[in-house]
Amino acid sequence: MHEATTETILQDLRTLVADAEALLAATAGQAGERVEKARAQAESSLGRARARLATIEAQVGAKVRESARATDAYVRENPWRAVGIAAGAGLLVGLLISSRR
Numbered sequence: 001m002h003e004a005t006t007e008t009i010l011q012d013l014r015t016l017v018a019d020a021e022a023l024l025a026a027t028a029g030q031a032g033e034r035v036e037k038a039r040a041q042a043e044s045s046l047g048r049a050r051a052r053l054a055t056i057e058a059q060v061g062a063k064v065r066e067s068a069r070a071t072d073a074y075v076r077e078n079p080w081r082a083v084g085i086a087a088g089a090g091l092l093v094g095l096l097i098s099s100r101r
Contacts, residue, residue: 006060007060010053010056010057010060013049013053013056014053016049017046017049017050017053020042020045020046020049021046023042024039024042024043024046027039
């Protein structure tokens with residue numbers, strides 16, 4: 001559930017950055033001191049958001065790779081235990097699906 005929440009947040013941030021970029025592009029022709037000041041502030045905030053998003057994506061990617069390595073190592077060290085866990089999970093999923101019918 002944590003990973004799904006993280007991915008949802010990252011997708012929301014990507015959408016926000018894309019929307020902000022579109023808004024800045026749409027208002028590029030607007031003139032005036034207040035508009036220019038607001039655009040400069042928005043561009044600065046957008047740059048920080050892009051950098052933070054890239055950092056978060058890199059951190060999440062690193063954690064996913066580390067988790068995959070740890071899982072692979074565990075399965076290689078304990079193959080029969082991993083098979084048993086997978087079989088138990090499959091049985092549980094099968095029972096849950098059959099009880100819904």
